[in-house]
Amino acid sequence: PETAKGKVEVVEPTKVQQTIARRMAESKATAPHFYLQAEVDMSAAFEGRKRLKEMAAEGEVVPTFNDMVVKACALGLREHPRANGAYRDGHFEFYSRVNVGVAVAAPDALIVPTVFDADLKGLRQISTETKALASRVRDGSITPPELSGATFTVSNLGMYGISNFQAVINTPQAGILSVGELKAKPVVADDGSIEARQMMGVTLACDHRILYGADGAVFLRRVRALLEEPIALAL
Numbered sequence: 001p002e003t004a005k006g007k008v009e010v011v012e013p014t015k016v017q018q019t020i021a022r023r024m025a026e027s028k029a030t031a032p033h034f035y036l037q038a039e040v041d042m043s044a045a046f047e048g049r050k051r052l053k054e055m056a057a058e059g060e061v062v063p064t065f066n067d068m069v070v071k072a073c074a075l076g077l078r079e080h081p082r083a084n085g086a087y088r089d090g091h092f093e094f095y096s097r098v099n100v101g102v103a104v105a106a107p108d109a110l111i112v113p114t115v116f117d118a119d120l121k122g123l124r125q126i127s128t129e130t131k132a133l134a135s136r137v138r139d140g141s142i143t144p145p146e147l148s149g150a151t152f153t154v155s156n157l158g159m160y161g162i163s164n165f166q167a168v169i170n171t172p173q174a175g176i177l178s179v180g181e182l183k184a185k186p187v188v189a190d191d192g193s194i195e196a197r198q199m200m201g202v203t204l205a206c207d208h209r210i211l212y213g214a215d216g217a218v219f220l221r222r223v224r225a226l227l228e229e230p231i232a233l234a235l
Contacts, residue, residue, distance in 0.1 A: 016109045027171045031087075034208040035166050036216050038224055039199050042182055045230040046198040061131070063123040065200070066102070066156045069179055070126055071233045072226040074098045074118035077152055080219040084151050086172035087209040093172075101150030101170060102130055104137045111137045112170060114150040123233060158182060164201035174211040177223070178203040200227075 002008075013021065045068055056062050077084040077098045085094040098119040101112040113133035115126055136142040152174070155167045158181035167178040180201035187197040202224075206216040226232050 014108065016111075020110060023171070024168050027168050031169050031171050032208040033166075033169060034206045034211075034213060034216065036204045036206065036213070036220050037164065038202055038204075038220055040202055040224045040227050041187070042198045042200045042227060045227060046182070048230050061124050061127050063127040064130075065158075065182055066154065066179065067123055067127040067130060068227060068230060068233055069156070069177070069202075069223075070100050070102060070115060070118055070130070070154055071121075071123055072223045073152060073154055073177055074100050074115075074121075075226055075233070076219050076222040078119045079222060080215065082211050082215045083174055083219040085174050085210055086151075087174070087207055088172050092210055095151045097149075097151065099149050099151045101153040101173075102133065103153060103155035103167075104134045106137050111142065111147065112150060112153055113137055113142055113146050114148065116149060152176070154179065158200070164203055166203050167205055169205050169207055171207070173207070175204055175206045175216065175219075177220075178205065 042065065045065060049062065049065065053062050077100075081094045084098055085092055097117055099114050099116045100118040101114050103110055103112050113136070115121070115129055115133070118126060121129075133142065133146060136146070150170070150173065153170045153176040155176060156179040157165055158179055162180050163183070164180045165178050167176045169176050182198055182200045184196045185199045186194050187199065189195055202220070204216055204220045206212070
């Protein structure tokens with residue numbers, strides 16, 4: 001049909017897109033979202049990864065900054081059960097396993113495969129699994145079990161130059177961490193001097209029915225501390 005907007009093309013969403021639309025609408029309608037923002041000084045992680053790349057053999061896996069975020073979240077979730085839980089049917093659920101979902105952009109969809117027991121895995125294993133999962137998402141070979149069981153989600157849009165954003169919680173999870181770009185910024189040091197530091201913006205969306213402000217803030221503070229002293233991620 002011809003309208004004031006020109007010709008109108010009506011496209012039916014795929015089943016995956018229908019599911020995404022329904023789940024996101026349900027999340028915003030039922031989960032009271034509460035947002036906490038922070039900036040993370042990734043300078044030590046930046047230099048550490050640079051050295052890893054220099055030492056790595058050809059073809060050897062080098063963890064990405066997002067892999068570090070996944071690991072930091074996993075360790076933080078293990079220490080803060082409310083962030084690793086859910087509000088369902090009027091009661092709280094707390095999970096013994098820490099399974100981190102990693103949002104992956106697929107053709108015309110957003111898919112979230114799961115890194116199971118991420119708190120028990122090293123950075124290199126997390127990196128290897130994440131790359132394999134992302135590849136299977138993009139070629140359509142990902143399986144339902146690999147898309148289930150997540151207790152928390154990490155979504156990263158930093159590669160698109162996004163400094164910060166607020167993601168929609170993947171209910172019934174208690175929260176989702178949005179990760180922005182890593183960028184050199186002027187920072188005032190303790191002695192008053194100004195120096196360039198590698199900074200990264202993050203936003204934690206909390207389901208306020210289970211993850212209250214103070215609880216979310218303590219969890220996010222722990223994630224930031226782990227990323228700013230990345231040697232702790234290897235312990």
